[in-house]
Amino acid sequence: MATRVPSEHGSVRKAPRQLRSRATVDTIVEAAARVLARRGWAHFTTNETASAAGVSVGSIYQYFPNKLALAEEIRKRHLDAVLAAISGSDERDAVITVEQRAAKLVDGVVAAHSVDQELHRVLLDEVPLAARSTQDQFEAEYLRRYQAVIASAPGKPDPKRDDIAGRVLSGAVEGVVHAAARHGELQSPELRAELIELVCAYLRSRCTG
Template identity: 45%
Template sequence: MRKEPRQARSRATVETIIQAGARVLSREGWAGFTTNKVADLAGVSVGSLYQYYPDKLSLVDAIRQNHLDDCLSIMRKIKAKGLAPMQFVANIVQAMIEAHSTYPGLHRVLLDEAPSSDDYRNPNSGFEIEYLAYYADAVSIYRNRQPNKADHITALIISDAVDGVIHNAARRGLLDDPAIQSELIRLVSKYLDEGVNP
């Protein structure tokens, strides 16, 4: 980001630009994505957009980061403690599908078309650490112990299963298919259940 928004109005402008960018990417793909189209949809001048994002690559990074932040925000609200594995998994899967349904075409573009910065692929990024720790904590709750190395491996498998199924469903236009949702919930909850009832 070229300029950090400090005032509420500036932050609202940045949020409007990001949402407009997500909409344009979702509808038109990377080939049809331009800063002019985003500015038009956002109702701001291209100059205003460039105050915050010097080019469309930096804007795509911001759109991607916004999505990752949304995912973390969802996860922070859904706790495993006190829930049966099936209910916990159902809650997280339903919330993640909902988050990916806002702009269904966006995720295909972000995954398959739009270039990404090295930060996005960094396995030691803040996002990746918090994301995997969330699942490791859930695993340790169902194993009734402090998280250990094995729980982190289980967390990696669970997060990859959830991400993979949801992202591929988004690619295929199948996010609203109840069978995919129920099978994903069944898969992950059975995996979690193994530690509860070995």
């Protein structure tokens, strides 16, 4: 999508109206994502993106006020794909056990990080984030999955403590998955088992103690 009515720096670009231009925008964003993943943010140039997309630089700036806006669009599309990869782990099925719920959560997060791994890494580690809104919205959605797991565990709810527990769980799972991704061990079954065990152990201790 390239409807950029308001822009932080004033430079507004018009939205594509015809079919042709919408296709052009898609081509640009897809090519840009490939270039960004392959070269990293430091070597990500609009000129290379243009030739990779088979368009001229001018066409990029017809729809994006600057390089960063293009990266933001890539991020937005990617985060949507990631959320799609997680969906299914938030079913309100009360019959499944905590262990199964934890397994679904872990599998979801692993799946999310398996969507175009290199692009994911570059977007998270290298591309500076200009507008918090998109990122915040995504993080909130992400956190909700963890809160759901916390809430589904037995024990009396304690809003404040549960909130912190959500952050702890989220940070822990993300941390383990990120580390695994860096070492190319995302698909290791042993790691999956240990991670699920970590989640379950924590949940168990929280209703015991």
